[in-house]
Amino acid sequence: PKQRWFRDPAFRRAISLATDRDAIRRLVFAQRAASIWQPVSPAQSAWFNDRLPRPARSTNAARQLLTNASYRWNAEGRLLDSSGAAVEFTIAVNAANAQHRQIATLLEQDLRDLGIRLQIAPLEFRRLVDRILRTRDYDGAIMALAAGDADPGPEMSVWLSSGRSHFWNLNPVELEPWEREIDTLMRQQMTTIDPAARRRLYFRVQEIAQQQLPLICLASPHVLTAAQRSLRNLKRNTLPPYALANVDELFWEPQP
Numbered sequence: 001p002k003q004r005w006f007r008d009p010a011f012r013r014a015i016s017l018a019t020d021r022d023a024i025r026r027l028v029f030a031q032r033a034a035s036i037w038q039p040v041s042p043a044q045s046a047w048f049n050d051r052l053p054r055p056a057r058s059t060n061a062a063r064q065l066l067t068n069a070s071y072r073w074n075a076e077g078r079l080l081d082s083s084g085a086a087v088e089f090t091i092a093v094n095a096a097n098a099q100h101r102q103i104a105t106l107l108e109q110d111l112r113d114l115g116i117r118l119q120i121a122p123l124e125f126r127r128l129v130d131r132i133l134r135t136r137d138y139d140g141a142i143m144a145l146a147a148g149d150a151d152p153g154p155e156m157s158v159w160l161s162s163g164r165s166h167f168w169n170l171n172p173v174e175l176e177p178w179e180r181e182i183d184t185l186m187r188q189q190m191t192t193i194d195p196a197a198r199r200r201l202y203f204r205v206q207e208i209a210q211q212q213l214p215l216i217c218l219a220s221p222h223v224l225t226a227a228q229r230s231l232r233n234l235k236r237n238t239l240p241p242y243a244l245a246n247v248d249e250l251f252w253e254p255q256p
Helices: 002-006 009-018 021-028 059-068 098-112 125-135 153-159 177-191 195-212
Strands: 033-035 088-094 117-123 219-221
Touching: 002 009, 009 059, 009 098, 009 195, 021 033, 021 098, 021 219, 088 098, 088 125, 098 117, 117 125, 153 177, 177 195
Parallel strands: 088 117
Antiparallel strands: 033 219
8 A cells, every 4th residue: 555655646745745844954954954856956056957846835735635636534634545544654764863863753743734644763774775775675764865976977876767776666667657758868968968958958857856756855954164264265165075176276374
């Protein structure tokens, strides 16, 4: 039954609409993060599709999506699917990651407003990865995905259906039409020379990802750097090395 829920785009969209990203930004990251609805940080301005919608949290809109998809609520307010089964699932988190545990707690509260019972399963990191990549013994998981490059190239393993990090459909037996379209788009952008054409292709990937929500994006933490006041010409970078990208141009201000 759980597989049917998660394979339903309306269910995934309802989960996304019910999630309070602003609370995650404020309470988990102390406002040092950006709420995101797509798999690209706003800091990556060259590749960020700023035309995509950023819907505010709306439990009512989420409930309407579920109603239209034949879900209903019982007298106790519990969400039931079309067969009458109560909707409840477990979300796995890295037990050593305090931020992920906080996000899971906030998500539990958000989904309670939809009548969904969410259980949190803190796991040792290796066990978490093993469940996701090998045994597939999990319902949902909170993870951090990070690319070490400003270019979309390193993300091929996530978006290609043959990729090792294509978490929602590893070693697929069959593909949804939108997955096939993403495969085509990602391969095209890797071989396209024109930068503007590449951006259009990758913008379309972001659009599909936001519509289908194989991954529900929540927040992108800010990169924080610090330096002494006497260090001059510091230019911060969104990729490592964060404070030393222009190390050949840094200098110390002479002290009186």
